[in-house]
């Protein structure tokens with residue numbers, strides 16, 4: 001179980017909090033590259049409870065600054081993006097992407113002191129379609145993480161999008177490592193015999209109460225949910241938690257399932273979900289035996305969004321929200337065509353995790369064996385927090401190659417194999433489109 005005090009430690013992310021300090025050790029995916037155009041308008045960026053401004057200067061460089069101008073704290077959001085920097089709309093002071101003050105035009109030249117002024121700036125880099133920022137204290141930046149899904153160079157092979165969620169990052173993230181809800185929330189309306197024959201995912205419907213292996217790893221934690229498959233075989237579903245807020249879910253065929261999902265805290269009550277995947281990913285079970293799509297299992301589509309606006313929480317929101325009960329259709333639910341009557345796997349997860357309240361009251365939970373991965377992950381995070389308080393660098397910061405040992409998805413193997421042996425055998429047989437996958441040591 002998790003106490004309320006532990007829940008506080010895990011969920012509070014603002015400056016000065018233990019988790020806030022640990023998260024600031026890591027590079028954070030802050031925006032899609034496509035959100036910023038050269039000399040275009042700056043965007044408001046809420047990250048770890050801090051109000052920031054992101055912009056791209058005329059040379060294509062990206063800046064992430066505290067939104068308050070270091071002169072008299074006017075918001076730089078209203079600034080003018082000029083070729084070498086952002087000019088504050090109040091008195092015209094101008095700052096480059098590193099926060100250097102380039103101009104102080106409201107002060108006589110001989111009385112100016114631009115060299116002594118810097119806007120608070122966080123280093124920002126761009127790689128393969130994502131803008132990353134580092135909000136930590138090191139002068140020398142740690143290396144960028146190396147999940148295989150963030151190493152996809154070819155733009156045509158990348159599937160990247162964001163969705164905002166109105167709840168704490170931890171409960172949002174835990175949805176990805178809470179595997180037994182698949183057979184209820186998402187597929188409770190589908191009988192195994194009605195689903196696509198031959199798809200391994202059918203075993204997750206014929207047995208909706210899997211057993212688990214769970215382990216700590218160098219990059220976080222991993223589990224396999226397992227149940228019997230064909231005679232003599234086990235059907236495995238492997239997934240991972242990767243420090244500090246990443247997951248690899250099991251819902252796809254292991255050998256081609258190149259994916260990583262970040263649950264980035266905007267503040268304690270809002271999360272930006274960042275989906276990064278290979279376009280050739282093979283998704284899990286999605287069809288009925290007659291070939292029609294399983295009701296309610298649509299992916300996130302561009303048509304599901306409301307337009308972004310420039311407010312602090314104005315990016316990547318869905319039309320289906322808590323204000324309209326996620327467009328739930330009670331009739332579909334009553335007839336058990338869909339367990340929830342809510343359309344879209346992501347929207348179903350969103351509805352459920354937001355329904356827990358902004359931050360789950362951990363004192364009210366009653367965890368079961370099906371929550372083994374969740375409790376193991378919380379313990380792993382709490383231990384890392386404690387160690388971090390004692391000066392120990394958290395997992396993955398200085399050794400980002402450790403993430404290359406993580407792959408998730410489903411497959412079947414001989415029932416005689418140990419779970420970790422089955423994992424490394426399957427890794428060996430997997431596609432490796434980025435060259436980043438590393439076979440786990442046996």
Ligand code: FES
Pocket residue numbers: 069070071072073074088089090091092093
């Ligand atoms: S407040 Fe920004 S230039 Fe004065």
Ligand SMILES: [Fe+2]
Pocket residue numbers: 175181182185186345349
């Ligand atoms: Fe889910």
